[in-house]
Amino acid sequence: MRLTAQQKRTIQFIPIFNGAPLKLDTEYYTAKDTILIETLKFYLSEIQFCKDNVVLDRLEKKYHLLDLMHPTSLILKHKSKNDFSSIRFKIGVDSTTNVSxxxxxDLDPTNGMYWTWQSGFINFKLEGRSRQSPARQHRFQLHIGGYKAPFNTLQEVELKTSKKKIILSIDIENLLTDVGLTERYEVMSPSENAVSIARYIAHNIKLKQR
Amino acid sequence: MKQRLLFLLPVLALLSFSIYSSNTIDYPDYFPNPYYNFGNNVLDTTKIELGRILFYDPILSKDSSISCASCHSPYNAFAHTDHDLSHGIRDQIGTRNAPALFNLAWQKEFMWDGAINHLDVQALAPISHPKEMGEEISSVVRKLNDSKEYRRLFYLAYRDSMVTGEHLLKALSQFQLTLISAQSKYDEVKQGRSSFSNQEKNGYQLFQKHCNSCHREPLFSSYEFSNNGLPVDTNLLDFGKWQVSKQSQDSLLFKIPSLRNLSYSLPYMHDGRFRRLTEVINHYTNGITKHPTLAKELQSPIVLNSNEKNDLIAFLLTLNDKKFVFEPKHQFPKNKIP
Structure with missing residues (x-):
């Protein structure tokens, strides 16, 4: 009998603001703005490990709800015996699940990640306050979702890495600069704005190099 | 032996026409296959009964004043009689007429504008709407978990006393899936157990010529979306499916309702603007408003003289399903609301 060593892997997501891990309900002062983040939660789904464009293995659980309010939800564990050269995942919930x-x-509608007036998951939720937002109390609410063309917001990301401990970061400060809170401070339905913000979200996810 | 089997035949016939058996719904052989995937929510009498109790319990609303049945009453084929637009908590009036609920397993999208894509998530909309039940699904689940009796009922149904959003929604679906209307006079004629009068027969022919392409037999709807030429109500400014898709080709498209149970489910149209069937028919013969999205079937006017209108209505009345409307299994579960 041949024993193959199972390697433990962890995937950790660290939201970043101003170069450091983001803290909820904390005021950040930037050159142009004062920003406070109250909610950050999103779906990380279909995580796969690949080599030469071939999927070698995947996390058994398909959908993970990551919620900064519950830091343990940001760390995922996995065991595998395969070497890999890249990690692939999606931000959001696929269209089949959206219509099923x-x-x-993690997908229970009590998690606050499902729209009620119109069927569909919220893939990514970011709420807080910013001096730039013209809304009442300078609030902003970005509820990014939509599974149907032309407003499909599901994003696929692939990053090259072979590390056993993978740390992914999403720079919330950059993301909000890309969004432009003076104009887009309430995005809460499938729309062109939601699609463009979904792309910014994917662009702001990087491997954290140590 | 043969005699014994013959003796059993009427019993078997009765069994085959029960509305649901333990894990499947029963429907006539001339119905198409249901759209609903029962594999993901296998019917079970305890779950159906739990769904029925929830359907009639105002605990689903913010101030415990409104249940599903408040706007979907069994005696109105699960529509809301007397109300063109339905009202929710604190007597707030919504913008649409509560649709009748039956034969839901054959429907792909819900609401007049198709905003809901699956029966299992439909209940989230009225629960959360500020003018309907004005509640949050997470607090409904909390209230149910606080009730010893509900924890018991969920345990009986799911072998898990912890109430979840998924189990709550699926139980509500289970009850609603059993609401099958297939025992009207039309159905009896189809099954060779009755026959149409001459007037009904004539009305049936007119129906097949003018109405059947959208209100397709035997469900009496294709359950597609269509612009039927109603002028826009300038107070409501309701553009139907466009409000969901934001695509111009969907402007003024509304879900085509079934014509079954019309005598119980008045008033008619998405905003309940017509109280009489004659008004509805007159709309189709004389009231069509031209619009770029108007249904192709309505481009040239439907011509009917007054006798023909009466005949058509006589046929439509054969679609009333009294047995469905007075079915005890669908009604308020006496002494059972926790």
Whole structure:
């Protein structure tokens, strides 16, 4: 009998603001703005490890709800015996699941990540306050979702790495600069704005080099 | 032996026409296959009963004043009689007429504008709408978890006493899936157990000529979306499916309702603007408003003389399903609301 060593892997997501891990309910002062983040939650799904464009293995659980309010949700564990050269994942919930009714656990509609007036998951939720937002109390609410063309917001990301401990970062400060809170401070339905913000989200996800 | 089997036949016939057996719904052989995927929510009598209790319990609303049945009453084929637009908590009036609920397993999209893509998530909309139940699904689940009796009922149904959003929604679907209307006079004629009068027969022919392409037999709807030429109500400014898709080709498209149970489910149209069937028919013969998205079937006017209109209505009345409307299994679960 041949034993193959199983390697432990971890995938950790660290939201960043001003070069350091983002803290909720904390005021950040930038050159042009004062920003406070109240909510950051999103779906990380279909995580796969690949080599030469071939999927070698994947996380058994398909959908992970990452919520900065619950830091343990930001760390995922996996065991595998395969070497790999890249990690692939999606931000959001795919269209088949979006049209297949009610689900439990991470997809349960009580998690606040499902629209009620129109069917569909919210793939990415970011809420807070910014002096740039013209809304009441300078609030902004970005609820990014939409699974149907032309407003499909699901994003696929592939990053090259062979590390056993993968740290992914998403720079929220850069993301909000890309979004432009003076104009886009309430995006809460499938729309062109939602699609463009979904692309910014994917662009701001990077491997953290140590 | 043969005699014994013959003796069993009527019993078997009765069994085959029960509205649902333990894990499937029963429907006539001239119905198409249901659209709903029962594999993901296998019917079960305990879950159906739990769904029925939830359907009639105002605990789903913010101030415990409104249940699903408040706007979907069994005696109105699960529509809301007397109300063109339905009202929710604190007597707030919405913008649309509560649709009748039956034969839901054959429907792909819900609401007049198709905003809901699956029966299992439909209940989220009225629960959360500020003018309907004005509640959050997470607090409904909390309230149910606080109830010893509901925890018991969820345990009986799911072998898990912890109430979840998924189980709550799927139980509501289970009850609603059993609301099958297939026992009207039309159905009896189809099954060779009754026959149409001459007037009904004539009305049936007119129906097939003028109405059947959208209100397709035997469900009496294709459940597609269409612009039926109603002028826009300038107070409501409701553009139907456009409000969901934001695509110009969807402007003024509304879900085509079934013509079954019309005598129970008045008033008619998405905003309940017509109270009489004659008004509805007169709309189709004389009231069509031209619009770029108007249904192709309505481009040239439907011509009917007054006798023909009466005949058509006589046929439409054969689609009333009294047995469905008075079915005890669908009604308020007496002494059972926790």
């Amino acid at each position: 009714g009610a689900f439990g656990e």
